Amino acid sequence: MSSRTSDFHAWPDPVEVLNAEGQSEIVLICEHASNYIPEVFDGLGLPPEDLVRHIAWDIGAEAVSRALSLHLDAPCFIGKYSRLLIDLNRPPESPTSIPERSEATDIPGNFHLGAEDRQLRTDRIxxxxxxxxxxxxxxxxxxxxxxxxxxxxxxxxxxxxxQRPWHAGILFGKSFGLGRQIIDRLTEITKLRIGANVPYVIERISDYAIPVHGEDRGLDAVLVEIRQDLIGSADGQSRWATYLAGALS
Incomplete structure (x- = not known):
């Protein structure tokens, strides 16, 4: 713990803000952009091949977010740490905020964390x-x-x-109108299978941005899930940023 505390101020900033003065009505958030874990955590006990899997980040999401920010002239908030350290789209009290298991993989570095270690990640990230x-x-x-x-x-x-058959899912709670509008436009633009509230649903115990930054302020708020094999390459990322720009314009 002492070494982690001493390195506290050397950790990178937990957020990168793009285009803060952008004129769009859209504000973009990409919480799971990065798989970065400071060296002091020793990869949370995982081999390198696990740290490039989906359990550590949302593959392709950062590049889509950056391109979409340019397309729309929209501010964008990019998370700079792996979701395995602490999930930026979970309330800190959620059981999955600092996961001991993700999908079928145990996360040894998250076993039996004390209150001080949990608070450090909350305060710093x-x-x-x-x-x-x-x-x-x-x-x-x-x-x-x-x-x-x-x-x-x-x-x-x-x-x-x-198997998950959808190409993308649009998740929403109170923002039914905006959610359905995006689904209809994306379906028309892409001719692909776009689902409503798949492969997840918005719940306050397991989501943060939509209920807290959106609904609690009375703002429309929607979460876009894109199947990662469609945005694993630069071409796919550019294509989906263009799709989303068309659906959101």
């Missing part, structure tokens, strides 16, 4: 990331600017042996 978004949304609301939140994620084609 989770809280500053959310605070940066909150400050930005506060300012927009003070200025009376229309605002919609779009979170960008990716999902695996197969989960625990089960």
């Amino acid at each position: 989770f809280t500053p990331f959310q605070a940066a978004i909150s400050r930005h949304l506060d300012l927009r609301q003070q200025q009376g600017r229309p605002t919609k939140i779009i979170a960008i994620h990716s999902f695996t084609p197969v989960f625990l042996g089960e």
Whole structure:
């Protein structure tokens, strides 16, 4: 613990803000952009091949978010740490905030964490990331600017042996109108299978951006899940950024 605490201030910033002055009504959030884990954590006890899998990050989501930010002239908040250290789209009290198991893989470095270790990750990664978004949304609301939140994620084609047939999913809670509008436009643009509230659903215990930054402020907020094999290459990432720009314009 002492070595981790001494390295605390050497860790990179937990958030990169793109195009903060962008004029779009859209604010983009990409919580699972990175698989970065500081050396002091020794990869959380995982081999390198596990740290490039979906369990550590959302493959392709960062590149799509960056390109979409340019297409729309939209602010974008990029997470800079692996979801295995602490998940930026989970409330800290969620059982999956710091997972001991992800999909079928145990995360040894997260076993039996004490309160001090959990608080360190919350204070250094989770809280500053959310605070940066909150400050930005506060300012927009003070200025009376229309605002919609779009979170960008990716999902695996197969989960625990089960095939997922959708090319993308649009997840929403209270923002039914915006969610259905995006589904209809994406379906028209791509001619692909776009599902509603698949492969997950929005729940307050397992989601943060949509209920807290969106619904609690009375803002439309939708989470976009793209199947990761479709955005694993630069061509696919560019293609899906263009698709989403068309659906959101």
